[in-house]
Amino acid sequence: MDSEVQVRKMEVDYSGTVEKLIPECIDQAKVDVNGAIEKLLAMEKQTRLACDVFSTEKVLVTVVRILYDAQQFDNLFEQIVALSKKRSQLRQAVTKMIQEGCKFVDELADETIKFKLIDTLRSVCEGKIYVENERARLTKILADHKEANGQLEEAVKLMIELQVETYNTMDRREKVNFILEQMRFCLDNNDYIRTQIISKKISTRYFEDESTHDLKLRFYRLMIRLDNHEGSYLDICKHFHAIYETPVVKSNESDKFMALKSVVLFICLAEYGNEQSDFMHRISTDKNLKEEPMKMYLSLLKLFLTTELISWSALEANYTSELRTGSKSNPPPDVFTGEDGEKAWKCLKERVVEHNIRVMTKYYTRVKLERMSVLLDLPSEEVESCISRLVFKEMIYARIDGLTNIVSFKEPRDAAKVLDDWSVSINGLMNLMSHTSHLIDKEFMIHKYANAKGTTSAR
Template identity: 55%
Template sequence: MTSERSDGRIVKMEVDYSATVDQRLPECEKMARDGRLQEAIESLLSLEKQTRTVSDMVSTSRILVAIVQLCYEAKDWDALNENIMLLSKRRSQLKQAVTKMVQECYTYVDAMSDLSIKLRLIDTLRTVTAGKIYVEIERARLTKTLAQIKEQNGDVKEAASILQELQVETYGSMEKKEKAEFILEQMRLCIAVKDYIRTQIISKKINTKFFQEEGSEDLKLKYYNLMIQVDQHEGSYLSICKHYRAIYDTPCILEDASKWQQALKSVVLYVILAPYDNEQSDLVHRISIDKKLEEIPKYRDLLKQFTTMELMRWSSVVEDYGKELREGSMETPDTDVFTYSEEGEKRWKDLKNRVVEHVSWSYFYVTLKKITERVDNERWMKMETRKYLWHRYLTTFHLYLHKIILILIKIK
């Protein structure tokens, strides 16, 4: 049997001490129960030196675990922390033995009710695991626990800072699902402290193809809901639409009519809110062919208005869709897109601008007379949309002027 020492050397077991350990452990346990904890620890430390010297990894691991168990059962927290530090620093200590000891101590953390004792143990374990790849997973879990404690105590900023120490995406021994859970927690805490730029950076550490794997649906939904919060802060409506589409396409959402309807409503509203460009136009048409839109007719009809080059009036949109979009109905609850909050009012205003923008793109398909009859005069020259309308007005005017000049030339 081979094992690895703390200095990186691979060594073979020279002597098997398992029989001696089998005999010594019960004796030391009895000593500890009789109140002679220190005597029991010293006896085990003496034996640990022998097993470590001959590279008996299994026996050394058993002894290290036994020492911390005796300290924990005796509730001697000073002895527990001191021996963790001592055993991890012993010359040419076996890595596998340290790993077993740390794993054992990790189970004590959740079992401790006294916060100060728990924090001290976490600090000790984080100290002995720092920079050691072979216990990187245990250190990551301890760090996550510490961050949770900080957050529960109201220090969210410190919790976010602590968790960002981890670069779990580089941990080869950690499973993909656990990596994703850590990264999502980092994202959540960054959003909690309004660090949206860092959240964007961290989000790129997750390969979204992972969400196609079985058992990852809950993580997928959490990821896209976090991304929605980020892009809502940035005001990136098209990105939000894509996030809701990803949620909508999730099997567990499609199985629940109320959930997929809410997701699809948000898809429709955010693609409409997104400023017009080729990508937005393409997405509008792809969404419009979804047969499930038939079950939310108001949203289907609203989307249809943005797929045809016909003029619409804002007052008509408010009259036909306002109550449904902002308050919902018995059949179809409202979304949180157009609430009466500050953010909801901003999005409502942006919808108004999109209506006028759509009119501007329909400009070449109607006469100027129809434009002036249908478009609300108050919106004709408003800030966000006047550049679209004015540009098209001048373009059309030049076309008419050019035709008039040609006619006059022919008359002459």
């Protein structure tokens, strides 16, 4: 029935009457608030039933404004609820009344009254699509208040109930801002699974517009927090690279180099793979790596790009100071200095060992476990454990003979593959023989023709 009322045409225009009545009621309210409200409510009934939208809007706004100015807050809360529930109430009028109530929220200094008003407005807005934006904004204010008072779980519950991605009337920038706040609340509450789900609601293509770059930076910093908990170093590297590629970051010298340093360190910490290797090679071509603050980071990157063994003791001696303390003019990112600094440093050592084992597979087919232990500067048990881990992840092929302690990197050839190779070789040989036979026949024909021509000329 309510939807039918919204499309009805205005039956009577009360705009003239309302224009006269409102100033009179405002003046009367200075001495008799209740009398003024009664007149306005009587007028509201007439305008509502006549579907005079603009007049109804003005009456409702005037009612709540008079009660607010008179500081009759209990009466104000009752009237907001009552007016919104009137039979055949007009949506536009309710929207205007709620919007006016939101202005009161910004003006109120008394927190008790302020949050009572917010609760009243939120209850009125619940289930009404036409005031979903106002309800979302009020919920954000309430959630911020609960967060400030240490009620983080309640604040998170309030925020995640808002499905703002479905709000068609909300500005896209405001919508993304709400989703980012939902991510932040969930991260602060250590709800990483929900954060991951919420992050999927934002398309990174939205950040292509330069006016959205402040939101872009917020998004990627939140994603870095999320992936840092998951230990997804390659994803963290991509996030820092997206930050680095942002014009506002590139225009700032210190921010640019800090982001690029993080890119280099996290790609070194990332687990080896095709994508990681490709990303590392592409980063190494960045011209900014040749700048003075980045020279040490470029040399670290080249260690992993070169097919040579990396000495962990030499790396530790050369890079510890740079990566952990740096200098005032060239500070390092907090990869190795923050709470997870020791974890990251241990991970870097693992990546060095993995790199060295991959290098060995290129130079050796069989090698003693003791020799590997010397080259890697690790106990034999740790070397065996590292080899097993890389084999399990299918990064290398290796087999360890437990009796002789010989490690074999030579992958046995599959019988089907051997037959396929033999077939290809035989086909190639037959094609070569056929081509050779054709050339011989061609030479015979040429000489035969030449001899026949010479004999004819002699005659």
